[in-house]
Amino acid sequence: MTSTDAAWAAGLMATSAIVARVFDLVVLHKSHPLTTVRLACLLHPAGALAALATAGKAVVLLPIGQGLGNGLLSVASGVLPLQIYGPDRYAVRQAMVLTPARYLQAVAPAAFALALDTSVALALVLSSAVCLAMLPLTLGLTPRT
């Protein structure tokens, strides 16, 4: 992978994140944010699966899936606590949601690089597993109407 490829992948990822947020703003705003979260959990594994299943031919779907998923997740991290707990003490609860994420964010690049050194497939399976593990965690959150 050349640095030009990397720049393209990153650009594609960022553009997909914007597309995902526009989609959330225009289409998903009437649905429950849990829909946003569940959709977000599936998009990175979908891109990874497409890339792995085609032995790298559809690798372009990887940054797209990653960007779409990540774009929705950043919205969801703000909206879901609001929906579940309400606006009361939102700042504190939002901080509690963000804190473990930020600790993991500090070690994630190094951990991913280690996995990537072993094999690309292992890295993708691991990152997809994290996303898929999030899905059952959302099942206990019942929509508050």
Next chain:
Amino acid sequence: MRNRLLVPTLGLGQMVAFASSYYLLGILADPMARTTGGQPAGLFAALSAAFLLSAVLTPFAGRAIERRGGRTVLASAHVAFAVALLVLCTARSPFQLWLGITLLGGGMGSGLYGTAFAILVELRGTEARRGITAVSLAEGSDDRSAGRCWMPEIGALPVAHGRWLTSCCTCPSPSSSCRADPRAATSPRKRRSRIVSCGTERCFSSPACSRGRGWSRPLWGRISRAFWRASA
């Protein structure tokens, strides 16, 4: 009219905040390391340290928002960004660079999404959802092409001439000017009265008003209207 400015202002603030923390090294790591004789890898390690610092500070930021209000915390975070960037732009040694990047973590703990979203919820309560999406959308246009966001892009001009220091210096000035946002001029009492007006002026988002709008409307019109409504 001030309400209309809230989302664009927060979005712009987040753009600058992300550009001068998360994405800063994406474009500046190499020239920084070259000038001071260090290794880019060392600078990225410093960024990890900054992430760690921001993680430690996040719970305190949450409590500070509750006690003092989101705008005070956001303004202080931008001052922290400005200080860190000033340390960076006066750096003459790898150690000082390392220190400056780690200090960015101080702003990152309290000046990113969490605080911006908390301000929206402070002002709009349960109506904040669209504003939250719109602010992250505005910031997202900054992610485009991996850190070659427009803020360092302004910085990329001097970088091309080997002057990354200048670009570090130009970043704090818009950062700190975000303090002059419209919220800074309103007292808590005025803020409360605006929550009320938010509730009554939301004709656009009421089902009756949105019923007539179908997919035939040009896409761009829909998007810009959605953003505009979210700003209200």
